[in-house]
Amino acid sequence: MSSIVEIKHVSKEIDGRSVLSGVDLAISAGSVYGIVGANGAGKTTLLRLLNGVYRPSSGEIHIFGQPMPEEAAAIRQRVHLVSSDGSFYPGFRVKDLFRYASMLYSSWDHQRCNTLIAALELPVEQSIRTLSLGMQMQLRLAVALCSRPDILLLDEPTNGLDPVVRRQFLQLIVQEVAGTGMTVVMATHRFEDLEAIADGISVLYQGRLLLSGMLEDLKTQFHEVIAVADGSISADVWNFPGIQSMQSRGAIHSCIVKGDTTRLCEQLESAGVLHIDILPLSLEELFRAVMRKEGYSRDAVFLL
Numbered sequence: 001m002s003s004i005v006e007i008k009h010v011s012k013e014i015d016g017r018s019v020l021s022g023v024d025l026a027i028s029a030g031s032v033y034g035i036v037g038a039n040g041a042g043k044t045t046l047l048r049l050l051n052g053v054y055r056p057s058s059g060e061i062h063i064f065g066q067p068m069p070e071e072a073a074a075i076r077q078r079v080h081l082v083s084s085d086g087s088f089y090p091g092f093r094v095k096d097l098f099r100y101a102s103m104l105y106s107s108w109d110h111q112r113c114n115t116l117i118a119a120l121e122l123p124v125e126q127s128i129r130t131l132s133l134g135m136q137m138q139l140r141l142a143v144a145l146c147s148r149p150d151i152l153l154l155d156e157p158t159n160g161l162d163p164v165v166r167r168q169f170l171q172l173i174v175q176e177v178a179g180t181g182m183t184v185v186m187a188t189h190r191f192e193d194l195e196a197i198a199d200g201i202s203v204l205y206q207g208r209l210l211l212s213g214m215l216e217d218l219k220t221q222f223h224e225v226i227a228v229a230d231g232s233i234s235a236d237v238w239n240f241p242g243i244q245s246m247q248s249r250g251a252i253h254s255c256i257v258k259g260d261t262t263r264l265c266e267q268l269e270s271a272g273v274l275h276i277d278i279l280p281l282s283l284e285e286l287f288r289a290v291m292r293k294e295g296y297s298r299d300a301v302f303l304l
């Protein structure tokens with residue numbers, strides 16, 4: 001598959017502060033790509049670079065094989081950013097917004113618009129300022145889809161959606177990708193959303209990409225190894241290059257390992273452990289392990 005988005009060694013400074021540094025990323029056409037990371041990692045900034053709101057301080061971004069144009073309006077015809085940030089045409093009624101947006105986008109699809117208004121039960125006569133947060137998110141997505149973007153950028157898109165609508169929202173995105181070949185780049189803290197629809201993911205931490213890859217590949221690369229021992233295990237055993245993190249509680253010792261676990265298991269067996277389990281990781285567990293390796297952890301906050 002060809003890359004529709006190529007980010008080459010991109011850095012971004014805002015107010016003299018480094019927000020992204022040396023980011024390299026290629027995203028295949030027609031895929032759903034997830035960006036995860038702690039608060040303030042730079043996810044929104046990355047999406048804003050992709051739709052031309054920001055320009056890189058250094059490095060290059062190519063979209064559709066072309067360098068990002070100087071004129072951001074041209075790119076926004078084909079790359080639509082949906083986020084829950086800021087107010088969204090509060091003085092408009094829903095139908096006024098659709099009429100206005102239809103004039104902004106040359107590829108506006110009126111038939112799709114009618115279908116989405118009906119499917120999402122959007123109240124066309126209602127003022128946007130009176131819509132719930134979830135309704136507004138659905139409206140933002142509907143406007144984006146009617147503009148028939150080649151690339152849809154989603155920033156925390158399922159915030160505020162109830163479980164039924166959230167599922168419908170994700171299904172709609174999958175359908176669009178399958179039906180139109182649209183590419184989706186989605187920043188989110190909801191791992192279950194990415195498990196459901198993402199092909200690839202990147203983990204951002206303090207403006208750097210820690211990890212990128214296809215979700216299935218990453219899941220086969222990382223495992224949790226649990227060893228039950230009659231007492232402690234020599235520290236030498238854990239001196240193994242693939243170990244991302246480890247913890248011990250009584251007789252149970254567990255570690256997250258990247259790569260082949262055979263040698264580690266041999267070392268554990270030689271150390272006399274009673275039992276070994278090798279378990280696959282969920283995306284959230286994988287994220288936690290990678291972040292823990294970077295020293296990112298939070299203790300409980302006690303206010304009283």
Ligand SMILES: Nc1ncnc2c1ncn2[C@@H]1O[C@H](COP(=O)(O)OP(=O)(O)OP(=O)(O)O)[C@@H](O)[C@H]1O
Nearest residue numbers: 014015019037038039040041042043044045046187
């Ligand atoms: N306009 C701005 N002015 C100053 N600092 C900014 C601006 N935009 C972003 N930043 C800073 O850049 C860093 C990355 O912000 P960004 O919003 O991209 O992170 P994020 O990963 O989307 O975070 P979150 O998960 O909390 O939404 C943060 O430290 C933020 O304070």
